[in-house]
Amino acid sequence: MLPQRDQTDSGSREPEVAVPRPAMASERERVPEMPDADKSPVVAIANRLPIRPGDGGWELSPGGLATALRPVMRTRSGAWVGWDGGSKGMPATLPGLRTRLLPISLSVAQVRQYYHGFANATLWPLLHDAIEKPRFERGWWRSYQDVNSAFAGAALAALSDCPGAIAWVHDYHLALVPRLLRERRPDQPIGFFLHIPWPAPEIFARVPWRQEILLGMLGADVVSFHAERYRDNFVRASASLLADVGVQVNGSTIVLPDQRQVSTTTAPISIDTAEYRRLAADPETAAQIAGLTDQFRGRSLLLGVDRLDYTKGIVERLLAVEALLERRQDLRTKVAFLQVAVPSRDNVVEYRTLRAAVEGHIGRINGKFTEPGSDVPVHYLHRSLPSEQLAAYYAVADMMLVTPLIDGMNLVAKEYVTVQHARHGSGSMILSEFTGASSELREAIPCNPFDTEGLSLRVEHALALSHSARRAAITAMARYVAAHDVHRWVARQLRDIAAAARTGGRARMDRQLVAASQPGPARSPGPPASRSRQGRRPDGARRH
Numbered sequence: 001m002l003p004q005r006d007q008t009d010s011g012s013r014e015p016e017v018a019v020p021r022p023a024m025a026s027e028r029e030r031v032p033e034m035p036d037a038d039k040s041p042v043v044a045i046a047n048r049l050p051i052r053p054g055d056g057g058w059e060l061s062p063g064g065l066a067t068a069l070r071p072v073m074r075t076r077s078g079a080w081v082g083w084d085g086g087s088k089g090m091p092a093t094l095p096g097l098r099t100r101l102l103p104i105s106l107s108v109a110q111v112r113q114y115y116h117g118f119a120n121a122t123l124w125p126l127l128h129d130a131i132e133k134p135r136f137e138r139g140w141w142r143s144y145q146d147v148n149s150a151f152a153g154a155a156l157a158a159l160s161d162c163p164g165a166i167a168w169v170h171d172y173h174l175a176l177v178p179r180l181l182r183e184r185r186p187d188q189p190i191g192f193f194l195h196i197p198w199p200a201p202e203i204f205a206r207v208p209w210r211q212e213i214l215l216g217m218l219g220a221d222v223v224s225f226h227a228e229r230y231r232d233n234f235v236r237a238s239a240s241l242l243a244d245v246g247v248q249v250n251g252s253t254i255v256l257p258d259q260r261q262v263s264t265t266t267a268p269i270s271i272d273t274a275e276y277r278r279l280a281a282d283p284e285t286a287a288q289i290a291g292l293t294d295q296f297r298g299r300s301l302l303l304g305v306d307r308l309d310y311t312k313g314i315v316e317r318l319l320a321v322e323a324l325l326e327r328r329q330d331l332r333t334k335v336a337f338l339q340v341a342v343p344s345r346d347n348v349v350e351y352r353t354l355r356a357a358v359e360g361h362i363g364r365i366n367g368k369f370t371e372p373g374s375d376v377p378v379h380y381l382h383r384s385l386p387s388e389q390l391a392a393y394y395a396v397a398d399m400m401l402v403t404p405l406i407d408g409m410n411l412v413a414k415e416y417v418t419v420q421h422a423r424h425g426s427g428s429m430i431l432s433e434f435t436g437a438s439s440e441l442r443e444a445i446p447c448n449p450f451d452t453e454g455l456s457l458r459v460e461h462a463l464a465l466s467h468s469a470r471r472a473a474i475t476a477m478a479r480y481v482a483a484h485d486v487h488r489w490v491a492r493q494l495r496d497i498a499a500a501a502r503t504g505g506r507a508r509m510d511r512q513l514v515a516a517s518q519p520g521p522a523r524s525p526g527p528p529a530s531r532s533r534q535g536r537r538p539d540g541a542r543r544h
């Protein structure tokens, strides 16, 4: 196990930021075991385990990461360390999987402070451009440190059982884990993937523990992001906020005080397109499509599908629909808008407030625009749906409204174009320019969701597009997604981690040779004293 953080730390005293330590003599003697990206076992470390209770017992969850890693879990040994979500009796693995499932149990206080608190009321809003105000509580931070230590401890045990494994750490819940692993296993290949955005350095600088979080992630060999702008923001934050502990930036590489190099990459995640094509052709999906076609006959169906999250721009979307119906009376009986909202994080007050706001807007709009004897203009499902039903909604929707205020990627956009194309559809997609997906799906109709009237005009424009224009756009986007599916993403991630670890291993051995040829103890390559006093503003400018 890792040493526990000093429990006597009351939180009133700010801990010193420790600079990553240079290798110890005993570690220098070990020759790094070089991973082979195509064969190595993989130890995944993510907040949640990828299984859930289903009708016939435990099954893989449908989430993006579980789907992405399914082939890896079937073909290679390894483990997945994750929170059990409070479920008891989880199996050690599932039939057909070689991966062992290593559940972490969290206490009620840890769920409140680590998951609902620091992960989802501090880091989530902070990293989403602080569109809701992040809350900073020292108790939450301590819990986050403790839980990250527990995850790292379980991961270290798993890595000891899997020689030559790649450690692959996921998301903002576990930002401290890469460094905790590095401290114990200097030659371990480690990747970190952030599934959400990274804000401008000025915004990230607001978190009191900014250096610990950055240095935690920089324990990895590769730190990856969905979009170039998020990667660039992270590199600039490292340059400005870590200069005084001797961290330097060289292009896309970040150099730590002990000269260890960390690559940063842009690697947009994707979906399992073959699975969505299969779903599109499934008889159960076809049956659902028939029912929905009847339900919405004579109306154009506009669709929104999201977790009920304030980043998704659901309120703005509803205001745009309202503005459209206000302006175009003729559309009130010709258009229906369906919002599917998955319940999410409802122990966090901002999520409860959002739900009340969304439901209030829907009630008002329907009260205002429902014609007597006619259907309501806005339909609302507050639940998770079976995959076939979700695919049926994608298939029948004439327009998909993907309008996040900010979103790391947004897989829903990729799912919609894939199902539409597989069913020979010609739906149009309005896509927020503030999503990771907008850098890839260039044929979508772009929108700025903060401008709700402008958004309503985009919807009106999309309703008037020709069938051939819509079909051409869907085809182009579906082809792009098929050529950049999640299996390609996984292969590239694992290859990048293995390659960076090899480069790092060579650099490390070079340093060891230099150290061994010099008399006396290995010198810490820490920063010159003058640099540590320079201090920079988050935008990279020197303080005056």
Ligand code: ADP
Residues within 6 Å of the ligand: 063, 064, 305, 306, 307, 340, 341, 342, 383, 384, 385, 386, 390, 409, 410, 411, 412, 413, 415
């Ligand atoms: P996020 O990761 O922020 O929730 P994404 O759009 O990237 O957003 O991923 C959401 C995932 O959740 C998609 O794979 C989508 O199919 C799934 N999903 C969204 N709404 C529902 C729903 N009502 N029922 C089941 N799955 C859903």
Ligand code: F6P
Residues within 6 Å of the ligand: 047, 048, 063, 171, 195, 196, 344, 345
């Ligand atoms: O996309 C970010 C993310 O945190 C994913 O990692 C996760 O699958 C999803 O949102 C749902 O969040 P939660 O695990 O908090 O329900």
